[in-house]
Amino acid sequence: MHIPDGFINAPVSIAAGAASLGALAASARRVSEELAERAAPLAGLVAAFVFAAQMLNFPVAAGTSGHLLGGVLAAVLVGPWTGAICIALVLFVQALVFADGGLSALGLNVVNMAVIGALGGYVVFRALRGALPRTRSGVVVASGVAAGISVVLAAIGFWVEYALGGTVGVDLGTVFGAMVGVHLLIGIGEGVITALTVGAVMSVRPDLVHGARDLVPSAAPARSGAPSGG
Amino acid sequence: MRTSRSTVGMFVIGGLLVALGLAVFASPYASSSPDGLERVAIDRGFAEAASDHALADSPLADYGVRGIDDPRLSTGLSGLVGVLITFGIGLVLFGLLRRSRELGRGGPSSRDGASASAPGASAPA
Numbered sequence: 001m002h003i004p005d006g007f008i009n010a011p012v013s014i015a016a017g018a019a020s021l022g023a024l025a026a027s028a029r030r031v032s033e034e035l036a037e038r039a040a041p042l043a044g045l046v047a048a049f050v051f052a053a054q055m056l057n058f059p060v061a062a063g064t065s066g067h068l069l070g071g072v073l074a075a076v077l078v079g080p081w082t083g084a085i086c087i088a089l090v091l092f093v094q095a096l097v098f099a100d101g102g103l104s105a106l107g108l109n110v111v112n113m114a115v116i117g118a119l120g121g122y123v124v125f126r127a128l129r130g131a132l133p134r135t136r137s138g139v140v141v142a143s144g145v146a147a148g149i150s151v152v153l154a155a156i157g158f159w160v161e162y163a164l165g166g167t168v169g170v171d172l173g174t175v176f177g178a179m180v181g182v183h184l185l186i187g188i189g190e191g192v193i194t195a196l197t198v199g200a201v202m203s204v205r206p207d208l209v210h211g212a213r214d215l216v217p218s219a220a221p222a223r224s225g226a227p228s229g230g
Numbered sequence: 231m232r233t234s235r236s237t238v239g240m241f242v243i244g245g246l247l248v249a250l251g252l253a254v255f256a257s258p259y260a261s262s263s264p265d266g267l268e269r270v271a272i273d274r275g276f277a278e279a280a281s282d283h284a285l286a287d288s289p290l291a292d293y294g295v296r297g298i299d300d301p302r303l304s305t306g307l308s309g310l311v312g313v314l315i316t317f318g319i320g321l322v323l324f325g326l327l328r329r330s331r332e333l334g335r336g337g338p339s340s341r342d343g344a345s346a347s348a349p350g351a352s353a354p355a
Contacts, residue, residue, distance in 0.1 A: 001267050006281035031327040040328050041242045044320030049245060051316040052253035055293060055309050057261040064269040065261035082324070089323065093316050098308065099283040099291035158267065168276040175274050182266040205241050 001069060001154060001183075002094065003109055003161075005102030012165025017107030023115045024088055027081040034079035034210070042208060043078045047086040049197075050074055051093065058189050066186030069154060071117025072125055072147035073194045076139070076211035077201065080122035087114035112157040121150030125211060136202050139212045144195030148187035155183035246317060253309030257293070258302035 008016075035043055050070035057065035070090070074083030088110050094100040101109050125146035132138035159176050201209055207216045264272060271277035289296045290311060294304040 001265060003267065004280040005283065006279045007271070007276065028327055028330075031324065032330060035324065035328055037328070038238055040324035041321055042238065043324040044317045045242045045245045045249070047320040048313045048317035049249040049252075052249040052257070052309060052313050055253055055257035055260060055305075055312075057263070057265065059261045059263060060266070061269075063263050064266060065263040066266050067260075085323070085327070086320065089320055090316060093312060093319070096285065097288065097290050097315060098293055098312065099285045099288055100293070102281075103284050155266070162276075166276065167279045170274050170276055175270060178270040178274060179266070182269055186266050205237075208238070208241060 001066075001109075001113065001151075001158070002091075002101035003105040003112075003158065005104045007102075007167060008105060008108055008161050009165040009167055010104070012161055013104050013108055015107075016111045016161065020088070020107040020110035020115065023119070024085060024110070027084045027119075030081035031085065033081075035082050039078070039208075043082050043086060046074050046078050046083070047089045050086060051090045053193065054090065054094070060182065060185040060189065064182060066151075066183075066189055068190055068193050069113050069117050069151055070194075071113055071119075071154075072121035072143060072150050072190075073197055075118045075122035076125060076143045076146075076194075076198055077209060079210040080119050082210075083122065084114045084118040087118050108158075108161055111161075112154040116154050116157045117150050120153055121146050122211075124149050124153075129211070134215065136206065136212065136215060139209065139215065140195050140199045140202065143198040143211065144191040147194035148184075148191030151183050151187035151190045152180055155179040246313070249313050249317075250310060253313045254306040257309045258305045 031043075050068070050073065053068040053070060055067070057067045060066045069087075071083065071087050074086040077083070078086065091101060091106065091109050091113060095103055095106050095109075125142050128142035128146055129138060132142055156176075156179070159172070159179050162175060163172050198209065198211075202212060206212055209216075263269075268277065271280070283291070285291060290308050293308045293312075294301070295307045295311075298304040298307065
């Protein structure tokens with residue numbers, strides 16, 4: 001899913017860069033509302049975990065692989081705004097240290113995986129939670145399904161970018177079908193990994209799952225936060 | 231209070247060990263087939279448009295450590311470095327973003343409490 005340099009022309013890449021900067025700035029302003037005191041290491045952990053998971057390509061069809069994108073996973077664990085910044089951080093490290101994902105395509109990749117993947121995926125997660133029972137299983141199922149959908153939405157994001165600024169003329173209809181088809185398969189893997197991971201954290205520390213706050217009474221009261229030491 | 235500093239710390243350390251385990255020991259066995267986008271680009275005829283990465287000669291390019299010939303060791307070590315770099319930057323970045331609110335607004339008694347209030351619960355639009 002990491003777009004290399006050369007696929008998308010300069011104007012569309014620059015526009016995506018501007019859009020991603022705007023979205024990240026808006027997200028950054030909301031981190032302090034979303035992330036509890038003392039929780040900065042938790043957000044760092046989520047980013048590090050997504051980085052690790054993105055190295056684990058799994059086979060989805062003959063000669064094709066996919067890996068976790070992690071947007072919904074991050075958003076459910078630490079909140080959508082913080083989650084979007086986690087994913088953007090992973091993309092920056094990958095592009096700047098590991099030469100994965102083109103430098104000129106960084107904005108495009110942030111749009112697809114952080115903005116659509118984390119922020120958009122979290123909207124899907126909230127909608128699914130509203131339709132499902134208010135239980136821990138409901139959170140896990142909503143996480144998995146939203147994660148799968150978010151991968152297809154990110155793939156469609158790429159298609160829109162290619163339709164606007166693709167450098168090689170191809171039949172857009174077949175590209176759409178191919179992108180959605182293969183990312184439906186990858187989305188199944190994304191959904192399974194996300195559900196397993198959210199389920200694991202829920203079983204150990206449900207109070208640390210942002211998307212399940214309403215189920216954990218001890219996390220709700222505003223007074224519980226103040227540490228004695230400072 | 232259950233959510234004391236130390237128990238969050240233990241969770242983070244445990245989670246970091248899991249991430250390191252995945253990046254170091256599992257990543258060498260990951261599929262090396264083209265991913266979904268690469269597959270579509272190959273099949274639909276725009277893969278050739280990709281140009282070389284500007285940093286393709288960097289020491290950790292393509293998730294390997296230059297100079298280490300054993301491919302599994304090379305991949306695993308690059309994963310180790312990547313997880314630690316990402317965690318380290320995240321720690322600093324989110325620490326700063328957490329504090330920026332208090333610095334920016336400087337309201338009375340902004341020292342505590344703000345984090346647990348409502349706005350975070352709403353979905354982004």
